Amino acid sequence: MIQLTPDLLLRAYAAGIFPMAESADAAELLWFDPQMRGILPLEGFHVPRRLRRTVRQGAFQVRVDTAFRQVMEACGESTAERPSTWINDAILEAYCRLHALGFAHSVECWDGPRLAGGLYGVSLGGAFFGESMFSRATDASKVALVHLVARLSAGGYTLLDTQFVTTHLAQFGAVEIPRAEYRRRLALAVSRPAEFHCGEEEELVSRFLQSSTQTS
DSSP states (O other): OOOOOHHHHHHHHHTTOEEEESSTTOOOEEEEOOSEEEEOOGGGOOOOHHHHHHHHHTOSEEEESSSHHHHHHHHTSOOSSOOOOSOOHHHHHHHHHHHHTTSEEEEEEEETTEEEEEEEEEEETTEEEEEEEEESSTTHHHHHHHHHHHHHHHHTOOEEEEESOOHHHHTTTOEEEEHHHHHHHHHHHHTSOOOSSOSOHHHHHHHHHHHSOOOO
């Protein structure tokens, strides 16, 4: 079996390919290169009015890169809505190594000492590849997504890859594009510099919400 190293992962993402396991207990990894690829256009990100209020009210303390492994483990937990997971031990360890090297990041929503929700993904040049998100409290993953988009927009990113489009992501403006178009955008994005750690959460999100168009 091929060892899932950080170098292999980065080369795969640069080529438009990503791995998943069939289950948490599966030893074998499957590699995906969808014909239609989900992306979330940063310039067209839609923040529903109610969520906009929630973000502004500061319902959660949002942090970045303080609990990466915890976020991945939470994303891999079985829930009523998601009884199985594609995050096995090999994926967990490989992405934690990517995080240690500065190529993977987490956005976390805290309710006091409790990790209430969050997301993680891979950063390569001006492309961010969203991997998974979770919520243990209402709107926690949505708030994390708003903070992520604010950070990417401020940091010079041009591509937010969602892999697939779900109903959850579609409400924010996620769309599908053909593989050829995705690869064109990917090549441009990974070749440009971008900065994930580009400012403080409150300031980044405040500027982002002010500049974005409010829609219901």
